[in-house]
Amino acid sequence: MANTVKIKATDGSDVEFVDTVIGAGGMKDVYFSPDKSHVVAFFRDRQDFNAKDRLQNITGVYREKIFNQIGGEYWKDLYCWPTKIVEHNGKLGLVCPTYHKHFFFSTGSINNDFLGIKGKEKEGKWYASAKNQNKFLDPKERGDWFKYFQICINISRAVRRLHAAGLAHSDLSYKNVLLDPTSGKASIIDIDGLVVPGKYPPDVLGTPDFIAPEVIATKHLKMGDAARQLPKITTDRHALAVMIYMYLLYRHPLRGGKVWDTDPAKDEDLSMGAKALFVEHPTDTANRVKVKDLQPSQLPQGDPTKIPYSVCGPYLKKLFDSAFIDGLHNPAARPTADEWEQALLKTVDLMQPCQNPSCWHKWFVFDNTAKPKCPFCGAEYHGQLPVLNLYSSRRAGTFTPDDYRLMVFSEQGLYQWHVNRNISPNEKLTAEQKKRAGYFLFHNNKWLLVNERLNDLEDKTEGKKILIGQFVELTDGKQILLSKEDGGRLIIVQLVANKR
Amino acid sequence: MARRLPVYLVLDTSGSMMGEPIAAVETGVQTLVSALRQDPYALETAYLSVITFDSSAKQVVPLTELTAFQMPSIQANGLTSLGSALSLLANKIDSEVTKTTAETKGDWKPLVFIMTDGGPTDDWQKGLNELKKRRTGMVVACAAGQGADTNVLKQITECVVQLDTADRSTIKAFFKWVSASVSTGSQKVDSGTEMVGLGELPPPPPEVNIVV
Incomplete structure (x- = not known):
């Protein structure tokens, strides 16, 4: 002892x-x-x-x-x-x-944990790689796609809070973030390297895959040289964007086929630094992934033509464009952690469970078409799919679109952040605001919204109040007022019907 | 995109390694492989080969993915043909490591770990000249015990470490350090472009001394 x-x-x-x-x-x-x-x-x-x-x-x-x-x-x-x-x-x-117990593998790898990782920390790299996901991890450890969105929300939120306090993590990477895809939780570790702008210089450049291009491109310069770039809040933003891309798509946004130098080390520095180029750049195709160079275990996720980044939905596509096209070599244009958090939250409301029970991802982002289809397994969605378009009032009597939609699936909840424009689902929610306000149900071939806690709920199309405990049917074009309070929302129902 | 990290272990199996040292080396390699399999970065990237040398040199395991790697049993006898081992290593780098061309990304430059407990008995300079013509990443030479010729090793690479004794626990500590060296971590602010010096590796455990 x-x-x-x-x-x-x-x-x-x-x-x-x-x-x-x-x-x-x-x-x-x-x-x-x-x-x-x-x-x-x-x-x-x-x-x-x-x-x-x-x-x-x-x-x-x-x-x-x-x-x-x-x-x-x-x-x-x-x-x-x-x-x-x-x-x-x-x-x-x-x-x-x-560390919490859920950050240690409970099953580990396939074949009765042949790698012997049971009980080890769930380092992010296990999940950010198609090969590790497809070939080694036990399905019980892998979680579904929805959980990876929750993980990314948690990471964005944690980074947003650090940045709000004026702190930069300076070494964000899948080594310094533990995650649990079985619960959607994530935790930032190795906090002792925090950089306080103007107070302590960083002692690490970061971890390969996550170091910002300007830091790599200037690392040969002497410390103290005005052009030398070191980790700071804007480089954290690059690392965060890379991490979100990797956790949702299981590949790296800058690792494509372009060879800049026949010396691998120099090529690495150029492709991650001065010459860094997004593999899915819409017009510059120089760095496209060469599928023949991939190992079979990296497919299909490794091939952006099979699974393009647009599968993450319109809000995230826009931010990936800012991060890897506009902001790759222009740190000021990179999305903030707060923008990532908001876009991820809005995307979660666009998600639908895949109807194919053997689909690996289990969820997909609604693609805004009349024939919605899971981009991972190819299964088409059959049946009626209600899409709620959210509007809110900025001036009495008029409603303007919030660029926010909510996809409905059975037994899904309606929450205060859907009901009121001024409420966001984050750490500031009160216990009261966390309670479900209503829920959706598919019953006798009808989609219903059941009222649990909304005092003002009203079917505007029929001009009828819906009391607590009552329900309203979702039909195409129906207008439903959720709240009369300041910031209260109106929903307009759109029914997408894809018949078998 | 899918660059592999080739790792070559070049191990002395001459007569003087007989007994505890050779058994410790065999276990050490097994421990190394298990540790690397538990590292998601190494698991995805690292490939391992073992070259042994006694009166002659042979590749006992070709460059192999970690999950397929099996360490054969090794015996100790004969002389210390370090030169042949370096020549063989140079040949294997040619045939096994994919070169980067203008069109295709090849492998990372190979990491080489050499372990020996004596002085070379053949023309080691000739083998070294062959190896020098190849592109390698970090080459670490380990003098196992007091009988190894660190002067020769110093001419092979700047990175020379020494184990005071070639017993089970020191050899184990060495392989543990090799495993940590293959895994990557954060890059320090003052590091250069290429992996050149021991400063790029995690600090060796107390059993492993740096030879300067």
């Missing part, structure tokens, strides 16, 4: 850890607290004054800025944020909460 070591943190509180290394990272050795609710990670190398000061701020002021506010609890699931600093035997260490 290993000894329990008792020490004092720099804030004077007691810290205990069991004297057995449970893991060793690139820079730190990690120990469990006796109850395993925390870990203590000691830096192997001596930390200089700057590093110490940075950690002091991360565990202190910056942490308090995010966690010690109303709704601060919300962020505990989205970050693994170090809470205390300790010093023991001349080594500096950090106290961090232990």
Whole structure:
């Protein structure tokens, strides 16, 4: 039985850890607290004054800025944020909460976990690769496409909050984000490298695949050279865009067939740096993926002609264009984390369950056609599909479109953020706002909206109030008022019917 | 797009490795493969080959995907034909590593880990000259125990490490470090374009000393 070591943190509180290394990272050795609710990670190398000061701020002021506010609890699931600093035997260490159980593989790989990964951390790279997904991971670990949207929402939200506090992560990558596709959860780890603009310079450039083109293109310049670009909020935005593309499409947006140099290392620097070019660029086809170069296990996801990025829907397509066409070499044009979060949320409302029970993705984004079809398995949607177009009032008596649609499927919920333009589904929701306002039901060949908590619900077409507990049928062209409050919405029903 | 990362292990199986060292090397390679299989980046990218050398050199495992890799049993006997091993390595790089052309992305430059416990008994310079004509990534030479000739290794590569003793636990620590070296991590701010020095690799464990 290993000894329990008792020490004092720099804030004077007691810290205990069991004297057995449970893991060793690139820079730190990690120990469990006796109850395993925390870990203590000691830096192997001596930390200089700057590093110490940075950690002091991360565990202190910056942490308090995010966690010690109303709704601060919300962020505990989205970050693994170090809470205390300790010093023991001349080594500096950090106290961090232990990762949640759902971030460790419960089944692992196929064939009775032939890779032996059960119990290991769910590093994002397992999921951002078509080969790993198709060939190695047990189907129970893979989740469905809807969960990857939830994961991307969680990551965008966590990055948005960091940026709002003026902090840059500086090394966002699938190594530093744990995710759980079985629940849709994600958590940002390795927070101790946070960059505070103007205060501490970053010590890493980032992780290959995620480093912004301008950082790679100028890495040969000396530190202090005015042209040298280092990680900051705008480079986090590049990393975030790449991550979202990879988690939704299982391939890299810049890794195509174009060879810039016959030396692989130089070619890598050019294709990720100065010459970086989106593989799905609408007009410049130089870097198209060459399908013959792919391994069979990378298909079909690796082939953008089979699964183009437009399968992610109109809102995300627009942001991918900003990130990888306009903003690839123009950091100021890159979408913010907040824009990603909003676009992902709106896209989730466009999603439909695929009717093919053996479809791997299980969900797809409505393609706005009269004959909706799952782009992954090719199954056509049969039957009536209600699409609700959302309008809201900016001036009494008139309603204008919100560029927001809600696809309906049976037993789907209607929530406050659908009902009112001023409410967003994020950390600011009150307990009351989280409650379902109504739900949709396919009953006796009719689509119904059942009212659970809406006081103003009204069938405008029929001029009839729908009381709580009552329902209204969704028919083509029907107008339904959801709320009379400021920001309250009106829906206009559109019925897409694809008969067998 | 689907660049492979070729990793060549060039292992001394001469008579002096008999007993604990050779058994430790065999286990070490197995541990290395299991560790790499659990790393999603390595699993997708890394391919592994084993070349052994005693009185002659032979490739006991051709460049193989990690999930298909099986370590054969190896025996220790004979001399230390390091030169032949380097020549064979050069040939295998020619035939197994896909070159990048103007049209097609080839493989990454191969990583090479050489382990030996003695001094070469053949014309090692000739083999080295062959290898120098090939494009390699980082070459790490490991002197297992005090009998290895670090001066020769220093001429093969700048990256030379030494194990104080060639016993089970040190050899295990070495292969663990090799596995960490193959996995990638964050790039440091002060790193150059190419992987050249040991500074690019994770810090070696206490059992593995850097020879300067």
